[in-house]
Amino acid sequence: MAMNLPHRVRVMDVGPRDGLQNEKQPVPAAVKVELVHRLQAAGLKEIEVTSFVSPKWVPQMADNAEVMAGIHREVGVRYSVLTPNLQGFEAALKTQPDEIVVFGAASEAFSQKNINCSIVESIERFAPVVKAAREAGIAVRGAMSCTVGCPYEGDIAPERVSYLAGLMKGIGVQRVDVADTIGVATPRKVQAAMEATLKHFALNDVCGHFHDTYGQALVNTLAALQMGVWNFQSSVAGLGGCPYAKGATGNVATEDLVYMMHGMGIDTGIDLDQLIDAGVFISEALGRQPNSLVSRAVLNKRSV
Ligand code: HMG
Ligand code: MG
DSSP: OOOOOBOOOOOEEIIIIGGGGOOOSOOOHHHHHHHHHHHTTTTTTTEEEEEEEOOTTTTTTHHHHEEEEEEEEOOOEEEEEESHHHHHHHHTTTTTTTTEEEEEESHHHHHHHSSSSSSSHHHHHHHHHHHHHHHHHHHHHEEESSSSEEETTEOOOOOHHHHHHHHHHHHTEEEEEEEEESSSHHHHHHHOOOOOHTTTSSSEEHHHHHHHHTTTTHHHHHHHHHTTTOOEEEGGOOOOOOOHHHHOOBBBBBBHHHHHHHHHTTTTOHHHHHHHHHHHHHHHHTSOOOHHHHHHHHHHHHHO
């Protein structure tokens, strides 16, 4: 079977944000900064650092400005932050992110639970944020949650994804994440969500964001790769989950994603050993083992 897989992929680590936002124990800003430093040293060129959301909703991200200020930035690395509204954007702007992220959902119920408004209202809130960011020369990404399944509504039809992608395109969002927030997707469903998104965004501007709750994240990644998608998001040490998606576990571990890509001869620009060390660093800070089979296998091999 002939497959035109990409020769390289761009991996964005979302662990400092999507991963740590779900941790109940407060993680010191210095640890978050150190994690970002270790990720960039391992070769990550895109890092989702934090979010400028309400500290009442997500206390772990309350140190957003401190974390952004603490990073020694590397040329060629893109640092992004989440901004749900103008208040968040104005606070974020002061910290000079390279990219801001507005985040919506393909599911009405999840939109309400996560950002306290309907899909249409969310777009009305995002529009001035996108405009202000573009005027300030900051790139804009749109995260689309629940593109396959929703913890409150169940299955989500691809038409809902296409609808949201069209709304995001309409307000000037430059690229989008197709997220399986609760990790229920399987390959054909991911391809349907991707196809729905590709009606509005170019292949280069679509990113796969898969959670691994049901252990499907890597096969879903492969399904997207087979369509030519070459941007993916993952969390070092498999950190995370979403506080408004009960029971959903972390993103696919960056270590697992990188191992798969390298094994397929696909370039990531990432040093797997250094990445594993970054995962050990943050896992030790949280008092646990990295949630990555690749990390565990490599660590076992190192210790013999
Ligand atoms: P709201 O209560 O409707 O907002 O929340 P509001 O405008 O009515 O304001 C209420 C209070 O919040 C006010 O404070 C505002 O100042 C404050 P008070 O007067 O009560 O003291 N406030 C803010 N504070 C700081 N930064 C802000 C901000 N905005 C208002 N930006 C809001 C609406 C969106 C703020 C709230 O629902 C919220 O913060 N939600 C955060 C949800 C979140 O972070 N979820 C996780 C990220 S999404 C995700 O993980 C999915 C993703 O990974 C993809 C995937 O896997 O699906 C991206
Ligand atoms: Mg997520």
